[in-house]
Amino acid sequence: MESFEDTEDPFPIAKKSKKKQGDGFKGMGLSHSILKGIQKRGYKVPTPIQRKTIPVALQGRDMVAMARTGSGKTACFLIPLFEKLKGRVAKSGARAMILLPTRELALQTLGFIRDIGKFTDLKSCMISGGDNMESQFEAIHGHPDIIVATPGRFVHLCVEMELKLNEIEFVVFDEADRLFEMGFGEQLKDICARLPKGRQTLLFSATLPKSLVEFTRIGLSDPVLIRLDVESKLSEKLECNYIWCRQEEKTSVLLCLLRKLAEMHANRYEKPQIIIFAATRHHVEFINTILGLANITSTYLYSNLDPSARKISVGKFRNRLVQALVVTDIAARGIDIPEVGVVINYHFPATPKLFVHRVGRCARAGKSGEAYTFTTKEDIPYLLDLHLFLGKPFDPSQLGRVPADLLEEDQALLLEWHREKADLESMENVCNNGYSKYLKSKPGASNDSIKRSKQLALSVNTSHPIFGTDITKEGDDLLKRMKNYKPKATIFEISNFGVKEMKQKRSYHEGAIASHRKRGQNEPIPTAKSKRIKLRADDNYVPYLPEDHHSEFGLAVNNFEQAARKVGMDVMGDEEKHIQLQDRMKKWDSRKKKMVGQKTTQKKIRTESGVWISATYKTGKYKQWKDKSKADEQDDDDEEEGGARPDNRQLQIRGWKNAGPGKGKKVRSELKRPEQIHKVREKKLRAMEKSKKKKPKGKGKPRRK
Structure with missing residues (x-):
């Protein structure tokens, strides 16, 4: 596998053309209609990843490309796609296919296709879950040139319609690592088995590990690897801030931060748009309600939301009808909204890779951005893991609090809203219950970071720089003295019982207690095990981990250690529906005279490609649609x-x-x-007139004498 790093450019033509404004894409030998669409979209000079990938794709080579989020990866595969397809061929089937992990990313890519390919006659369609299948049957019958799809629904259509993908020439896997993380491996295997061998395949992602086994298995032929900005995973124009707070203070801290951001950007013509990431959909709804009470226009988005509602929410935010968008991690990848200037992590991301994707929603395409992450005492191990992943040392001075006087105002306001709105208290209880369930599924931090966080014993008493003045020095010293104060008296000396005996014990062991405290302040108490490890690490132990071990561990897709942590033995369901499901899974055994568990093997069918998939993909809806239409x-x-x-x-x-x-x-x-239609209407009118003529006017039934 060939590899192009960001140290030198293998395509000097594109590099020379960058000297003149707007000549970068012209030097790639693109057709006039595509260049016109590129200019209409607003692209002037190709980004580094575009300069390296587009010439390789135009040569017909398979490719695996990695670049940080916001670097313009979508145009890297759309421009070669348009150049290869040239024009529309109505009689043949689809000739290009783009697979993406989420519906929102598919909608965004379809918009890019219509913008850049505006001056071509290529026809495109989108296939994703949540849409009407009959309309998708009709779209496939219209012979589109380009199919933009999510893997689950596309496999469903392939099985239902018995699609032949023999005409596919160009395949793109966007956000490739996310496709495998979401469990689409079986669907991707079936799709790749249906594709012809002579196709060109491109893989794009913001975070790709060095071990490309999972990606090359899907059928790449002698691929070229291009990795840019590997060392700097975050944009240089992104400012990361960490705000120290307690879990119950996060909502009031959010209101303080939003008010301060409004003051900071008051002189700007357009206020920056804000994305707020929360852990659960319950928090998303709760935060959206709070922002509405605070007169901050906002909308929300999560996976269980109706597809049309999700589309409306993204449209409102993209068209600047609202200032804030409250989301779960569904919007952490791929969504491109150029005006986003601030990202707020209400809950600390579970993995370092997720942090990179979240904060990557701002500071895109050379613009500046700000990221604010709320950090609690429990999040310190994850913060240490994040800095190991980024390759940057952790400085405790990066953490800062919200001043107490500002925080008290918003806490009093929240209490008043809770008294006025009875629903807020119930919503907050639901959030707390949902967060406790979320913590059970959250992956744990590394053991080294957990030990290091205990040794740090952070106590943040200074205010964050964005809030201006720091806490007074006297108050800082007082808080430190209060925290470090340890009374000599024990619990047994609170009452009069045993006071004399405890004083004698203390005076006898006073020297040992003092030496113990002194050792605890300087270094941890050495044990036999730690002594052996220390002796081994000094002279005779050779480390075997690579320098970028932490970075590659965070980028891993199907890592055995991460998967093993999630494995557990479920003795009993923790919810009523799970308990009922376990009861239904049991049946009566007449021989053993008791209820026994039964095997829950899901029915599978073998497709024409030879892959075994779930039998639920074959429902017969396509046959019904054919008979109906x-x-x-x-x-x-x-x-x-x-x-x-x-x-x-x-x-x-x-x-x-x-x-x-x-x-x-x-x-x-x-x-x-x-x-x-006119003939039927005239016939009805004639029948009505005829019935009126037969009815006698002004004469009723004769009375009986």
């Missing part, structure tokens, strides 16, 4: 041939089925022509 078994042509003869779809509308040479069987169509 009178669609042909063969693909329909959307365009007329030469403008003289109508295509099959138009012939079907006129009442002909399987139109073609030797096929002229007339069938009844469900669609009516305008003259047929």
